[in-house]
Amino acid sequence: MPASKTRRRGEHLERAILDATWAELSETGYSGLTIEAVAARAATSKTVIYRRWPSRAALVLAAWNHQAPVSVDEPDTGSLRTDLLTLFVTIARRVDTMMSEMIAGVMGEAFRHPEVAELLRDRLRAAPLHDRVQQIVDRAARRGELPPVRVPARALRIPLDLIRTEAMTCGAPLTDATITELVDDVYLPMLHGLASHPDR
Amino acid sequence: MPASKTRRRGEHLERAILDATWAELSETGYSGLTIEAVAARAATSKTVIYRRWPSRAALVLAAWNHQAPVSVDEPDTGSLRTDLLTLFVTIARRVDTMMSEMIAGVMGEAFRHPEVAELLRDRLRAAPLHDRVQQIVDRAARRGELPPVRVPARALRIPLDLIRTEAMTCGAPLTDATITELVDDVYLPMLHGLASHPDR
DNA sequence: TCAATAAGAGACGCAACGTATCTTAGGAGC
DNA sequence: GCTCCTAAGATACGTTGCGTCTCTTATTGA
Incomplete structure (x- = not known):
């Protein structure tokens, strides 16, 4: 992809990768998840991902932690x-x-x-x-x-x-x-x- | 392997494959288990395995079931x-x-x-x-x-x-x-x- | 004895791995 | 505003194992 987009860095880039990972997980599941697909979806390259996370599992865990937990209020139902x-x-x-x-x-x-x-x-x-x-x-x-x-x-x-x-x-x-x-x-x-x- | 050994069939062959699978599991674990390694260890070829089990998981499950469960006597300890x-x-x-x-x-x-x-x-x-x-x-x-x-x-x-x-x-x-x-x-x-x- | 069946060998195209190399963008410091 | 220096991004590489296929040959049982 030539320079139509500005080059992302640090925090910003990281979020993009983790979001892409989560999206891939939702679509293809863990067993179908490939680093190459994540890289493609995040519009970056494998190298960038391997620089940060040593394995697929580590990446997925990071993506999981990155997902904001939906807060739920637990009502008092009376029993x-x-x-x-x-x-x-x-x-x-x-x-x-x-x-x-x-x-x-x-x-x-x-x-x-x-x-x-x-x-x-x-x-x-x-x-x-x-x-x-x-x-x-x-x-x-x-x-x-x-x-x-x-x-x-x-x-x-x-x-x-x-x-x-x-x-x-x-x-x-x-x-x-x-x-x-x-x-x-x-x-x-x-x-x-x-x-x-x-x-x- | 040329024909020093006689060619195994059916039941006999199947047991050999399942035993090889279990041995591979013990040595390399599930994530390291490959059909090719199992075939090699059982001195047969991939084709034979694929003819019987559609996936690695199915093969492993069969090997698991094939393992004779060790019977244990559960003593009455008094409490x-x-x-x-x-x-x-x-x-x-x-x-x-x-x-x-x-x-x-x-x-x-x-x-x-x-x-x-x-x-x-x-x-x-x-x-x-x-x-x-x-x-x-x-x-x-x-x-x-x-x-x-x-x-x-x-x-x-x-x-x-x-x-x-x-x-x-x-x-x-x-x-x-x-x-x-x-x-x-x-x-x-x-x-x-x-x-x-x-x-x- | 002979045909049917299944074992076994091997080659295939494919996909993804993880690494290494190189170019280039953009931010920091002056 | 200029210049480094770091990190982004592209790409190419060899490797491994996948699952399928084709072909030969041993064994069995009718």
């Missing part, structure tokens, strides 16, 4: 169970097919590139959604639905873990029935167990 | 908690790094090949380990540690799901601390919750 269902549905909507395939792909490469593994781990652990659970539990305690508990960090992560696992093994969005199952057969019992046998 | 810890450790030992990377790889391809997705789903759901949980719970009920419960199918799958998720995001075998966390902060509370608030 612990419906609060949880709402939360699970919110998470499930976010972990769609493209997302799952991307995570599977990045996971696969994480075994070869330790630095990717670390980035991925951080990404999955830092999810702001985890805090929501404690808020929901606190509300339930205030209502008297549950004795007050401090939910362990591990238990806070479970909703996202379960939904991700399910989405990845099904290769399709979660059905309402599955979500109800996760809440009624797993998570709600777990919270009741935690609350009524504290510590142990 | 629900230690029974569970023993079970979790058994599962975790089985889901080692190679296994996790393989599953991640197959999952990635499952999104493109629906028939692979189905095979994978079957493989993950049919795990004989699921039944163990109900046995352990029944024993605990007999001891009086827990009211008797019928654990829902979804809840039976949780141990394997959690361990797999953890192994895949860590890229390393689970530590004892993690296993203890999964039992104490998640699964044991869940069972107590299920047992003391049946149905709901």
